Amino acid sequence: MARTRLRYPAFAALALAFAAAPALAQNAPGVTDAEIKIGNTNPYSGPASAYGTIGKTIAAYFNKVNDEGGINGRKINFISYDDGYSPPKTVEQVRKLVESDEVAFLFQTLGTPTNSAIHKYVNVKKVPHLFVATGATKWGQPKKFPWTMGWQPNYQSEGRIYAKYLLDNKPDGKIAVLYQNDDYGKDVLRGVKDGLGDKAESMIVAQASYEVSNPTVDAEVVQLKASGADVFINIATPKFAAQAIRKAGEIGWDALKIVNNVASSVGAVLKPAGLENAKGWYSTGYLKDYTDPAWKDDEGIKHFEAFMKKYYPDGDLNSSFTTYGYSAAQTLVHVLEQCGDDLSRENIMKQAANIKELELELALPGIKINTSEDDFFPIEQMQMMQFNGERWEFFGEVIEGKLG
Amino acid sequence: MSVDQEVNVGAVSKAPEAEKKRIQLSGSWIVFLVLLGAACILPFVTRNFQIFQFTLVIIYAIAIMGLNLLTGFNGQFSLGHSAFFAVGAYTAAILMDQYGVSFFWTLPAAGIVAFVFGFLFGLPALRLENIYLALATFSLAAVTPTMLKLTPFEHWTGGVQGIVLLKPDAPFGLPLNQDQWLYFYSLAVAVLLYFVARNIVKSRTGRAIQAIRDNPIAARAMGVNVAYYKTLIFGVSAFYTGVAGALSAVVVQFVAPDSFTVTLSVALLVGLVIGGVGWLPGAFIGGAFILFLPNIAEEFSKGLSGAVYGVILLLVIYVMPSGAGTLWHRATQYLSLRRK
Numbered sequence: 098m099a100r101t102r103l104r105y106p107a108f109a110a111l112a113l114a115f116a117a118a119p120a121l122a123q124n125a126p127g128v129t130d131a132e133i134k135i136g137n138t139n140p141y142s143g144p145a146s147a148y149g150t151i152g153k154t155i156a157a158y159f160n161k162v163n164d165e166g167g168i169n170g171r172k173i174n175f176i177s178y179d180d181g182y183s184p185p186k187t188v189e190q191v192r193k194l195v196e197s198d199e200v201a202f203l204f205q206t207l208g209t210p211t212n213s214a215i216h217k218y219v220n221v222k223k224v225p226h227l228f229v230a231t232g233a234t235k236w237g238q239p240k241k242f243p244w245t246m247g248w249q250p251n252y253q254s255e256g257r258i259y260a261k262y263l264l265d266n267k268p269d270g271k272i273a274v275l276y277q278n279d280d281y282g283k284d285v286l287r288g289v290k291d292g293l294g295d296k297a298e299s300m301i302v303a304q305a306s307y308e309v310s311n312p313t314v315d316a317e318v319v320q321l322k323a324s325g326a327d328v329f330i331n332i333a334t335p336k337f338a339a340q341a342i343r344k345a346g347e348i349g350w351d352a353l354k355i356v357n358n359v360a361s362s363v364g365a366v367l368k369p370a371g372l373e374n375a376k377g378w379y380s381t382g383y384l385k386d387y388t389d390p391a392w393k394d395d396e397g398i399k400h401f402e403a404f405m406k407k408y409y410p411d412g413d414l415n416s417s418f419t420t421y422g423y424s425a426a427q428t429l430v431h432v433l434e435q436c437g438d439d440l441s442r443e444n445i446m447k448q449a450a451n452i453k454e455l456e457l458e459l460a461l462p463g464i465k466i467n468t469s470e471d472d473f474f475p476i477e478q479m480q481m482m483q484f485n486g487e488r489w490e491f492f493g494e495v496i497e498g499k500l501g
Numbered sequence: 502m503s504v505d506q507e508v509n510v511g512a513v514s515k516a517p518e519a520e521k522k523r524i525q526l527s528g529s530w531i532v533f534l535v536l537l538g539a540a541c542i543l544p545f546v547t548r549n550f551q552i553f554q555f556t557l558v559i560i561y562a563i564a565i566m567g568l569n570l571l572t573g574f575n576g577q578f579s580l581g582h583s584a585f586f587a588v589g590a591y592t593a594a595i596l597m598d599q600y601g602v603s604f605f606w607t608l609p610a611a612g613i614v615a616f617v618f619g620f621l622f623g624l625p626a627l628r629l630e631n632i633y634l635a636l637a638t639f640s641l642a643a644v645t646p647t648m649l650k651l652t653p654f655e656h657w658t659g660g661v662q663g664i665v666l667l668k669p670d671a672p673f674g675l676p677l678n679q680d681q682w683l684y685f686y687s688l689a690v691a692v693l694l695y696f697v698a699r700n701i702v703k704s705r706t707g708r709a710i711q712a713i714r715d716n717p718i719a720a721r722a723m724g725v726n727v728a729y730y731k732t733l734i735f736g737v738s739a740f741y742t743g744v745a746g747a748l749s750a751v752v753v754q755f756v757a758p759d760s761f762t763v764t765l766s767v768a769l770l771v772g773l774v775i776g777g778v779g780w781l782p783g784a785f786i787g788g789a790f791i792l793f794l795p796n797i798a799e800e801f802s803k804g805l806s807g808a809v810y811g812v813i814l815l816l817v818i819y820v821m822p823s824g825a826g827t828l829w830h831r832a833t834q835y836l837s838l839r840r841k
């Protein structure tokens with residue numbers, strides 16, 4: 098039906114001029130009848146440049162959308178700048194996007210420190226700051242920061258999911274936690290504690306933290322085992338998570354072992370840790386993994402594969418960053434379609450906070466995106482999975498990690 | 502005393518050239534005033550975000566001036582100036598955030614704290630020469646982000662989260678918006694610090710400092726206290742960089758450990774070389790270079806922006822092997838020759 102409207106652009110314009118002139122004037126800057134300008138920053142250079150794949154995937158996806166006619170007839174003009182993961186550069190680039198390029202809104206700006214630097218600015222300017230690419234919990238504060246929204250499961254939700262699983266399956270467990278000593282590590286740990294509720298005190302028998310500057314976490318793992326715990330939660334980034342998995346295997350720690358989602362990559366974490374050491378570990382996921390043979394005939398994965406071959410042939414199909422970018426872009430397209438012809442900043446934000454039961458092609462079956470005026474956490478469900486020595490196997494129901 | 506004598510002798514022998522020198526001097530004054538005038542008009546004809554960019558250029562220029570005093574005039578290498586930048590930025594941020602100090606007073610405070618820091622670091626640096634000093638300062642830069650993340654300091658530094666600041670409004674009801682006000686404030690600080698640096702270089706202290714660079718043994722034989730001047734200039738250099746850091750904290754409205762990595766130190770060094778080692782006004786050219794070049798490089802190719810940056814840097818160095826300073830000197834020489 099969007100097509101029919103397009104066939105009579107002159108008529109549509111005339112009708113709008115008469116009937117909806119005020120509404121048209123309210124459209125966000127960067128929105129015309131022909132295009133929507135969207136701003137983004139990604140680290141295409143510098144130490145965190147691996148993440149740049151996400152920005153490139155999103156740009157490729159919008160090319161696909163444009164080739165197919167755009168959204169309600171409007172092409173997407175995706176302007177993505179390099180910030181090198183440096184907060185001052187992010188401020189500069191975002192100000193350029195908002196004040197000079199005059200984008201309608203920001204989408205998937207990447208990184209926790211970088212987004213922190215612009216958090217206040219975008220909220221003062223009332224520019225929608227949608228689906229930021231970081232898992233910190235602070236992006237979901239609709240009262241304090243009504244223009245900023247996260248996307249991926251936040252770290253606290255993930256912690257709650259582990260807590261829920263443990264309460265259901267090992268209620269008398271003695272838990273040892275290893276965590277990275279920064280906002281990310283503390284966020285996950287807080288989720289675990291909140292999820293355990295009253296039992297947190299009695300169940301968590303040991304916790305050890307490490308600094309990113311530490312060469313190894315071997316000593317911490319040995320110390321945690323000595324506490325006599327029979328559950329080990331490994332909240333670490335890839336390098337340290339791999340060390341912990343290897344050490345736990347070497348010292349023969351017989352426990353229910355959980356590694357967090359950021360370190361669940363088979364190639365980057367489990368292989369270096371030794372697949373035999375990683376066998377039996379638990380984790381959570383929310384997106385389909387291209388390398389997983391279980392999804393070989395899956396429609397979504399097939400679409401993704403076709404997209405990558407045509408629009409991003411240099412991209413790595415196996416990387417979780419490409420599936421991530423693809424899914425985030427699809428979420429945004431859904432929101433923009435829902436906006437219809439009212440592309441004011443208010444309505445874009447309103448529709449972003451009004452996603453109901455959206456199932457993404459690459460999300461695990463049963464995982465649905467829901468947002469509301471008070472819920473700025475799009476993905477809050479994850480599924481438990483266990484490593485069988487070759488690949489992750491999902492099991493059980495999708496678990497909800499809702500905050501609050 | 503001995504230093505003064507030597508220079509007096511030099512001045513006498515150069516007396517016939519004094520006439521020409523005055524013409525040149527007034528020429529550079531005209532250039533200075535024209536540029537200053539242009540800099541004052543700039544914020545009224547550009548957009549806010551461009552004003553913000555120019556403010557950053559000025560801030561980097563102040564930091565590069567500080568580095569120039571140390572490296573260009575005293576010959577001590579430093580890859581650790583991101584640390585002094587961070588010290589200044591965090592001092593300002595903590596004072597504003599925790600103690601409600603007005604932004605005006607945070608600048609001298611940040612400068613003094615950075616001075617003490619630089620002076621203390623200058624003491625062990627005395628024993629190190631050239632590349633060894635570069636390495637020692639490099640480690641300072643490398644360790645800074647980690648130090649800022651440490652839990653014991655988190656109460657003040659905000660850990661990885663950093664500190665978010667508010668922009669000050671223009672005082673006395675001046676008809677300027679926040680960006681314009683910060684621009685003029687930074688510009689005033691930069692011009693002030695430029696003249697201070699210029700006077701330091703031309704003073705007795707400055708001559709001592711340069712004598713140490715050119716020949717430490719000869720300087721000592723002339724009665725220059727090498728250790729004193731070396732640590733002093735380390736402190737002064739850190740002061741400049743700390744003030745720049747404090748300004749950047751306010752302008753960017755945010756400080757976080759990831760803002761002050763080794764990359765910043767390297768950028769400042771690049772700016773120094775591009776602007777001209779031992780030529781103070783070059784700092785502004787260097788500042789513009791390190792701010793705008795990455796943006797230009799990105800225009801060519803996203804994936805290869807680093808490589809494009811390198812190629813442009815190589816070309817620039819090829820065209821002006823000793824930075825913009827020599828280009829300027831050659832141009833003025835050429836002009837004064839033609840006038841004859």
